[in-house]
Amino acid sequence: MKSPNLSYIDNLAADDERFRSEFIAILKTELPLEVELYRRYIEQEEWKSAAESVHKMKHKLGIASMDEAYEIAIRYEEELKTGSKNSQIAFERELKRLSDFVSDL
Secondary structure (H helix, E strand, O other): OOOOOOHHHHHHHOOOHHHHHHHHHHHHHHHHHHHHHHHHHHHOOOHHHHHHHHHHHHHHHHHOOOHHHHHHHHHHHHHHHOOOOOOHHHHHHHHHHHHHHHHOO
């Protein structure tokens, strides 16, 4: 699996360090809240709401250039809509990698 990185953000920001910093700050603020909400939905077996959380977080996987993890998230989101969790372990492993990366920024 490809390691998370900031290449997408760097390309988007070009030479605008303020934009880059603000984008990273948003990631650092939003991701932990989204992870917490996702976990609550899983615990409460609210599959549709969990799928919506995965939908939001998959874009952050893409922003971190985690292409394979993004594909896992797509699959898992669809599974959750039917109450299936076949990709849960793989998704949560990648979500942990992303969370660790973001917290270290």
